[in-house]
Amino acid sequence: MLELPRQMLDEIVAHARRDHPDEACGVVAGKDGRATRVIVMENAERSPTFYRFDAQEQLRVWRSMDDADEVPFVIYHSHTATEAHPSRTDISLASEPDAHYLLVSTRSETEEEVRSFRIVDGQVAEEALTVI
Amino acid sequence: MAIEVRIPTILRTYTDGQKAVEGKGDTLADLIDDLDSRHAGLKGRLITEQGGLHRFVNVYVNDEDVRFLGALETKLADGDSVTVLPAVAGGAERPARAAVTAGGSF
Numbered sequence: 001m002l003e004l005p006r007q008m009l010d011e012i013v014a015h016a017r018r019d020h021p022d023e024a025c026g027v028v029a030g031k032d033g034r035a036t037r038v039i040v041m042e043n044a045e046r047s048p049t050f051y052r053f054d055a056q057e058q059l060r061v062w063r064s065m066d067d068a069d070e071v072p073f074v075i076y077h078s079h080t081a082t083e084a085h086p087s088r089t090d091i092s093l094a095s096e097p098d099a100h101y102l103l104v105s106t107r108s109e110t111e112e113e114v115r116s117f118r119i120v121d122g123q124v125a126e127e128a129l130t131v132i
Numbered sequence: 133m134a135i136e137v138r139i140p141t142i143l144r145t146y147t148d149g150q151k152a153v154e155g156k157g158d159t160l161a162d163l164i165d166d167l168d169s170r171h172a173g174l175k176g177r178l179i180t181e182q183g184g185l186h187r188f189v190n191v192y193v194n195d196e197d198v199r200f201l202g203a204l205e206t207k208l209a210d211g212d213s214v215t216v217l218p219a220v221a222g223g224a225e226r227p228a229r230a231a232v233t234a235g236g237s238f
Contacts, residue, residue: 050224051222051223052220053219055197058190058219058220059190059197080224089225093222095140095218097141
């Protein structure tokens with residue numbers, strides 16, 4: 001299960017809406033199993049169907065989390081025309097087995113569609129998302 | 133002196149859970165061969181069958197992305213620090229690029 005404060009979820013959804021129709025991506029840092037801060041990342045691909053963290057920005061952010069004893073707690077990204085479910089590409093490239101993968105779909109302008117998953121060794125498991 | 137290599141979580145199965153290991157080599161390619169001699173299988177996760185650096189692995193030498201330094205031919209010296217990070221990437225659909233399928237999954 002993923003517990004996320006309402007304010008953080010709102011920030012993530014707002015980011016996804018802002019970057020629509022391109023995919024948005026970012027991280028929620030965490031410590032001791034709790035979310036600490038949302039880090040909005042650049043989608044280096046600037047694409048409606050693909051995202052990739054900028055390599056230099058990723059190094060900086062990963063270092064800053066290391067220094068603060070944080071981990072990449074949530075990896076989030078948006079799908080802009082399809083459901084909030086990991087795609088084949090998402091699954092084959094998932095590289096943080098300890099992270100929650102949060103998917104936001106912006107296909108509806110009014111409905112908030114957000115789901116959380118674990119992706120380990122190519123296996124996807126949806127988990128409950130609890131807004132606190 | 134040696135070269136310190138920081139290993140990401142997903143590859144620590146090859147390093148007995150160690151976050152950082154040491155190695156040696158005059159180039160990044162040499163260093164990866166050296167690491168693979170003690171941490172068998174690591175090379176296969178960093179380098180494709182075609183012999184290039186995997187598209188979805190980021191390698192940094194002293195915090196510089198090796199793609200801008202010379203990739204596998206990047207020169208190394210004792211005391212350098214190497215960081216490996218899997219790229220964070222994905223998307224709704226497979227992009228129409230051969231590199232993604234050729235690179236395989238991370």
